Amino acid sequence: MSVQRAQLEITSSEFMDWIVYLDNDVNVFHREDYYFAELIAEVRRSWVEDKKSVKLKDFLLKFEFKKEVKKMIKKKMTREEAARKAKSYFGVPSMFKVKKAKK
DSSP: OOHHHHHHHSOHHHHHHHHHHHHHHTTOOOHHHHHHHHHHHHHHHTTOSOGGGOOGGGGSOOOOOOHHHHHHHHSOOOHHHHHHHHHHHHTOOGGGOOOOOOO
Protein backbone atom coordinates (compact mmCIF):
# COMPACT_ATOMS: atom_id res chain seq x y z
CA MET A 1 0.00 0.00 0.00
CA SER A 2 1.37 3.38 -0.92
CA VAL A 3 1.63 6.28 1.50
CA GLN A 4 -0.87 8.29 -0.53
CA ARG A 5 -3.44 5.50 -0.44
CA ALA A 6 -2.96 5.06 3.31
CA GLN A 7 -3.45 8.78 3.85
CA LEU A 8 -6.71 8.62 1.87
CA GLU A 9 -8.08 5.59 3.71
CA ILE A 10 -7.01 6.29 7.30
CA THR A 11 -8.44 9.16 9.29
CA SER A 12 -6.12 11.32 11.34
CA SER A 13 -7.66 10.13 14.62
CA GLU A 14 -7.25 6.49 13.59
CA PHE A 15 -3.62 7.23 12.73
CA MET A 16 -3.04 8.67 16.22
CA ASP A 17 -4.69 5.58 17.74
CA TRP A 18 -2.30 3.35 15.77
CA ILE A 19 0.70 5.32 17.02
CA VAL A 20 -0.41 4.79 20.63
CA TYR A 21 -1.17 1.11 20.01
CA LEU A 22 2.18 0.43 18.36
CA ASP A 23 4.04 2.28 21.10
CA ASN A 24 2.40 0.12 23.75
CA ASP A 25 2.56 -3.15 21.81
CA VAL A 26 6.20 -3.02 20.78
CA ASN A 27 7.49 -3.80 24.30
CA VAL A 28 4.89 -6.42 25.19
CA PHE A 29 6.70 -9.74 25.15
CA HIS A 30 5.15 -12.80 23.63
CA ARG A 31 6.00 -16.45 24.06
CA GLU A 32 8.25 -16.46 20.99
CA ASP A 33 10.33 -13.61 22.39
CA TYR A 34 11.13 -15.62 25.53
CA TYR A 35 11.82 -18.74 23.45
CA PHE A 36 14.38 -16.98 21.26
CA ALA A 37 15.93 -15.14 24.22
CA GLU A 38 16.39 -18.45 26.04
CA LEU A 39 17.90 -19.98 22.92
CA ILE A 40 20.37 -17.12 22.56
CA ALA A 41 21.21 -17.26 26.28
CA GLU A 42 22.02 -20.99 26.00
CA VAL A 43 24.31 -20.34 23.05
CA ARG A 44 26.01 -17.53 24.97
CA ARG A 45 26.46 -19.76 28.05
CA SER A 46 28.55 -22.11 25.95
CA TRP A 47 31.09 -19.29 25.42
CA VAL A 48 31.42 -17.87 28.92
CA GLU A 49 33.26 -19.25 31.92
CA ASP A 50 30.64 -18.32 34.55
CA LYS A 51 27.41 -19.82 33.22
CA LYS A 52 25.26 -18.19 35.93
CA SER A 53 26.26 -14.71 34.83
CA VAL A 54 24.18 -15.02 31.64
CA LYS A 55 20.63 -13.86 32.41
CA LEU A 56 17.55 -14.25 30.25
CA LYS A 57 16.51 -10.62 30.73
CA ASP A 58 19.75 -9.49 29.07
CA PHE A 59 18.45 -10.87 25.77
CA LEU A 60 14.95 -9.39 25.89
CA LEU A 61 15.10 -6.24 23.81
CA LYS A 62 13.49 -2.95 24.80
CA PHE A 63 12.55 -0.62 21.98
CA GLU A 64 12.35 3.14 22.28
CA PHE A 65 10.86 5.66 19.93
CA LYS A 66 12.18 9.00 18.88
CA LYS A 67 11.66 11.77 21.41
CA GLU A 68 9.22 13.52 19.08
CA VAL A 69 6.80 10.59 19.02
CA LYS A 70 7.09 10.09 22.78
CA LYS A 71 6.26 13.75 23.39
CA MET A 72 3.29 13.53 21.08
CA ILE A 73 1.92 10.48 22.86
CA LYS A 74 2.69 11.29 26.49
CA LYS A 75 1.72 14.93 26.39
CA LYS A 76 -1.98 15.47 26.98
CA MET A 77 -3.15 17.34 23.92
CA THR A 78 -6.43 19.01 23.25
CA ARG A 79 -8.44 17.73 20.33
CA GLU A 80 -7.47 20.80 18.31
CA GLU A 81 -3.74 20.22 18.91
CA ALA A 82 -4.03 16.54 18.00
CA ALA A 83 -6.00 17.37 14.87
CA ARG A 84 -3.48 20.05 13.86
CA LYS A 85 -0.56 17.61 14.27
CA ALA A 86 -2.33 14.86 12.35
CA LYS A 87 -3.35 17.26 9.57
CA SER A 88 0.22 18.51 9.26
CA TYR A 89 1.41 14.91 8.96
CA PHE A 90 -1.21 14.03 6.35
CA GLY A 91 -0.51 17.22 4.41
CA VAL A 92 -3.93 18.81 4.68
CA PRO A 93 -3.52 22.42 3.56
CA SER A 94 -4.61 25.17 5.89
CA MET A 95 -7.11 26.47 3.33
CA PHE A 96 -9.40 23.55 4.23
CA LYS A 97 -9.87 24.64 7.84
CA VAL A 98 -13.36 23.97 9.05
CA LYS A 99 -14.89 26.66 11.17
CA LYS A 100 -16.88 25.71 14.24
CA ALA A 101 -20.58 26.30 14.06
CA LYS A 102 -21.86 28.96 16.41
CA LYS A 103 -24.50 27.87 18.88
